[in-house]
C-alpha cells in the first residue's frame with residue numbers, strides 16, 4: 136500500500152518533470168523564427184540563448200550576414216529581443232554590441248534570467264518565446280517562467296566536456312518525451 140502510493144507519487148513527479156523539460160516546439164534553425172511565425176502564435180518578444188543558439192560556442196568575430204539580416208528583420212517588424220546567457224558578462228557584452236541586442240550574462244539559467252528578460256522586454260510570459268539549444272537551461276527555465284519554448288540544434292559540436300555529458304542526457308530525455 137505504502138509502496139504503491141510512493142510509486143504513484145514518483146510516477147506523477149516524473150510526469151511533471153517531463154512536461155517541464157519538453158520544448159513547446161522544435162525548429163531546425165533559428166532563422167525559422169520569422170515575424171510571421173511569431174505573429175501566428177501571438178508572440179511579441181524573443182529571449183535568445185547566446186552560445187550555440189545565436190553564435191557557435193566560444194566564437195568571437197563577425198556575425199554572419201544571415202544573422203544580421205535576421206535580427207534586423209525582427210526589429211523592423213517591431214519584435215523585441217533580449218539575450219539571456221550563462222556566459223561571462225564580457226562575452227555577452229561583446230555579442231550584445233555586435234548584434235545591437237540588449238542582454239544579461241551570468242544569468243544562472245534555468246533558475247534566473249528569464250524574469251529579468253520579461254521585465255526588460257516589458258511583455259507578459261504568454262507574449263514571449265525562449266529559443267535555445269539546451270533542455271536543462273533554456274527549455275526548463277523558459278517552461279518554469281511560463282514562456283513559449285523552442286529548442287534548436289546546437290550550432291557547434293565543440294563544447295565543454297560537461298556539456299557533452301549533458302547532451303547524452305538530453306538525447307535520452309528527448310527520446311522519453313517522444
Ligand SMILES: [Mg+2]
Pocket residue numbers: 184185186187188267268269
Ligand atoms: Mg546554448
